[in-house]
Amino acid sequence: MSVRDIGKTYSGVTVLQGIDLDIPGGEIHSLVGENGAGKSTLLKILGGVIRADAGTIAFDGTVTAIGTPRDSIRHGVSLISQEGALVPARTVLENVFLGRWAQRAGWARTRDDRRRFAELLDYTGFSIDPGARVDQISIGAQQQVEILRSLARGASVIAMDEPTAVLTEHEKKNLLDLIRRLAAAGTTVLLVSHFLDEVLSVSDRITVLRDGRHVITEQASALDPASLVAHMVGRQIDVLYPTPAPVRDDAAVRLSARGLGRGPVQNVDLEVRAGEILGIAGLVGSGRSETLRLLFGADKASTGTVTLDGVTLTGLSPRKAMAAGIALVPESRKEEGLVLGRSVRENVALASLGTRRTGPFVDRGTERTAVQTISGTVDIRAAAPDAPIRTLSGGNQQKALFAKWLLRRPQVLLVDEPTRGVDVAAKTQIHRLIVDLAAEGMAVVVVSSEIEELLELSHRALVLRHGRIVGEFPRGTPRERVIAAAFGDHPEDAGPTSSTTPGPFAKTPEGEHA
Structure with missing residues (x-):
């Protein structure tokens, strides 16, 4: 695939200008840059979602007009965007084979589709119920559905925009392994990601965009995170995590929950003090986001209580939570x-x-x-x-x-995936903001799929598994121990550990197994 002199302007603002790229078959080619650099716009042009104002696109040397998603699909390009393009009210199976259902004489052959679906799961290592409705599965699972649909179409070019943003460590590893297998089989993979370590580990070549212009295209082996960031922002930048201020010894418990439960969340006990950043880790489906929603009243708890500054909040709802001084930054900024x-x-x-x-x-x-x-x-x-x-x-x-x-x-800030889909410069700003808010006395609870982010930002982190708290770890704990607790491997690592803020809530429930 080749692009020549691609340009795009919105309302007089140039977002892409003079982009030239040559991408051979079977290459893993990553696009990196700050938010607003034009990465997603370029992918959308290749996917036919938007039209370029200038330039040409060629496949196997033949210049091709790409004006609609149908045009891109016809030429073997499949776009997996951040926003997603699924039909929420239909099943996983229907979405994977959308427009390509097995049929004979006009009659659907669902059995054949299920067989093909099982083969795709076996190839990818994903685990998804084909009969589940898309609007009832997690965002991470929805991302997997989009990948399965691309494979079902037999795409020769798969363009992925932040594919690992909502995946667990295990799921990320599986996806990166899958990307390598696809490339080895001849599929071209275009990858947009803010996770520079992942980009460097999986890419053959990397292109850096800045302010809509092409900066460099270089072999991944010749780059490192520091040099990538310097090319992205045009200057050196400190990418280290800020150190949170110690929690005062006399800091009062600001928010607590006892026996909190609903759906996947079971009997959760937690507390966070004024000035403390409490992290919550776990696999997708472990109840992380659901716990934050219960604390905010977005979902009504079936068991347990939530207390703010010693006062139990009855009939908790978002309106009452806001009035009491609780705020929630949700996982999906665009949907919620x-x-x-x-x-x-x-x-x-x-x-x-x-x-x-x-x-x-x-x-x-x-x-x-x-x-x-x-x-x-x-x-x-x-x-x-x-x-x-x-x-x-x-x-x-x-x-x-x-x-x-x-x-x-607010007195309490609940944050679900604080830096999802955010470039390195903005990520640094958000990390500093969270640490500064805690230093001013705010109690902060953070859910993140990035284990390193969670452990470096938080004073301590709780690990959820099957809706229960199975471990408590202080800041700086090796990430392997937290991942092991989340998976249920090595149960001895999932028990209580010393912490700057001791808590009685880290015991592994009896009968809890991997």
């Missing part, structure tokens, strides 16, 4: 966190409208000032406060989500 059709200002102001309202009227002047101040604090970079928030990069959208809650100055 932001209103994409509205402006940056409206989104940032949304959670605190009541503080600037008199009857049905909102004081817009006060709102603009408040939004401008908090946007500067978290460094939201937008063309204008009234620009649609969908036009912002992923990193700036994520910072806007934090800003929305910080206008309320």
